[in-house]
Amino acid sequence: KAGVTQTPRYLIKTRGQQVTLSCSPISGHRSVSWYQQTPGQGLQFLFEYFSETQRNKGNFPGRFSGRQFSNSRSEMNVSTLELGDSALYLCASSPGGAGETQYFGPGTRLLVL
Amino acid sequence: AQRVTQPEKLLSVFKGAPVELKCNYSYSGSPELFWYVQYSRQRLQLLLRHISRESIKGFTADLNKGETSFHLKKPFAQEEDSAMYYCALSGGGAQKLVFGQGTRLTINP
Numbered sequence: 042k043a044g045v046t047q048t049p050r051y052l053i054k055t056r057g058q059q060v061t062l063s064c065s066p067i068s069g070h071r072s073v074s075w076y077q078q079t080p081g082q083g084l085q086f087l088f089e090y091f092s093e094t095q096r097n098k099g100n101f102p103g104r105f106s107g108r109q110f111s112n113s114r115s116e117m118n119v120s121t122l123e124l125g126d127s128a129l130y131l132c133a134s135s136p137g138g139a140g141e142t143q144y145f146g147p148g149t150r151l152l153v154l
Numbered sequence: 155a156q157r158v159t160q161p162e163k164l165l166s167v168f169k170g171a172p173v174e175l176k177c178n179y180s181y182s183g184s185p186e187l188f189w190y191v192q193y194s195r196q197r198l199q200l201l202l203r204h205i206s207r208e209s210i211k212g213f214t215a216d217l218n219k220g221e222t223s224f225h226l227k228k229p230f231a232q233e234e235d236s237a238m239y240y241c242a243l244s245g246g247g248a249q250k251l252v253f254g255q256g257t258r259l260t261i262n263p
Contacts, residue, residue, distance in 0.1 A: 044197075072249050084240065084253035097250045131198065139247035140186035140205070145198040 042067055045134050045146035053152045059120040062149045066113050066134030072096075073115040074143060075107060078129040087130075090115050091137050119151075127153045156181050158243050160254035167231050168262050175226040175257045177215075177241030185245045187217055187224040190253075192238040201226075201239070211235070231261045 046065045054060050066073050074097075075087040086099040090109035107117040113134070119126055129150050133143035157180040167173055179185060189201040202210045204217040204224060215226045224241060241254040 074249055074251070076251070076253075083255045084242075084251075086250045086252065089249045091249070097248050099250070133251075135249060137249070139249075140244055141249070142188070142200050142203060143249065143251060144200070145190075147197045 042069075045132060045144055047130075047132055047146040047149050049149060050147065051150050051152075053154065054122050055154050056122055056124060058122050059118060060122060060151060061116055061118045062130055062132075062151075064115045064117075064132035064134075064146060066115070066132075067144055070134035070136055070144075071113055072135045072137035072141075072143075073109055073113065074133045074135075075115070075117050076131045076133065077101075078131060078148070079127075084131070087117065122153045124153050127151060156185075156243055156245060156252045158241050158252050158254035160239075160241055160257050162257045163255065164258050164260070166260045166262060169233055170230050173226075173228045173231045173235065173259065173261075175239050175241075175259065177224045177226065177254060179222050179224065179241075179243050181222075181243060181245050183245050185243045187215075188242045188244075188251070189213070189215055189224075189226050190240045190242055192240070194237070198240070233261045233263060235259060236261045 072091045074089040089097040109115045129148045131148045133145045135141040135143045159178045187204040191201045242251040
């Protein structure tokens with residue numbers, strides 16, 4: 042099976058802009074989770090979508106949002122970008138059951154200038 | 155609150171020596187615990203999880219609920235083990251991983 046894919050791989054934006062990142066899960070996986078990775082804070086959970094519904098949410102401001110489509114593909118959006126949003130954004134997919142292994146994509150590296 | 159602590163940011167050992175990467179957690183219920191590894195220029199991937207109790211690439215990890223630890227061990231390190239290792243926890247049935255800060259393991263020839 043093909044692995045988790047993320048597009049684009051790299052992005053450069055300026056403060057105040059918004060950005061949309063995309064994630065395609067492994068075929069058959071219904072859960073998609075998003076994580077932010079920074080040198081200072083490490084890997085932090087953003088949110089999880091399952092069957093087009095947000096099922097879990099981390100402690101990020103409302104500028105961070107997401108959605109999931111009927112084919113399980115997911116997007117996350119960050120509005121009004123701040124310098125501190127520069128990070129590697131990882132998505133992970135799993136079948137969706139409790140405690141199942143999550144499989145990670147390569148990430149999208151976002152740089153905010 | 156859920157928390158994972160990896161006390162060593164960097165760990166360097168010689169090839170053939172034993173390796174132990176420490177992981178302590180804080181969680182009030184019964185957690186699911188994982189070790190993920192990231193090799194250079196590769197994506198984050200699962201190394202092992204406590205529920206499977208299997209050995210992957212010679213690594214093992216035992217969940218010690220009394221000490222709330224899930225240390226990763228390998229008796230004889232190999233150069234290809236050099237990587238970033240993350241301990242992670244999920245609980246309450248949620249598909250939410252709480253990660254430790256990671257340990258960068260370097261195996262010296």
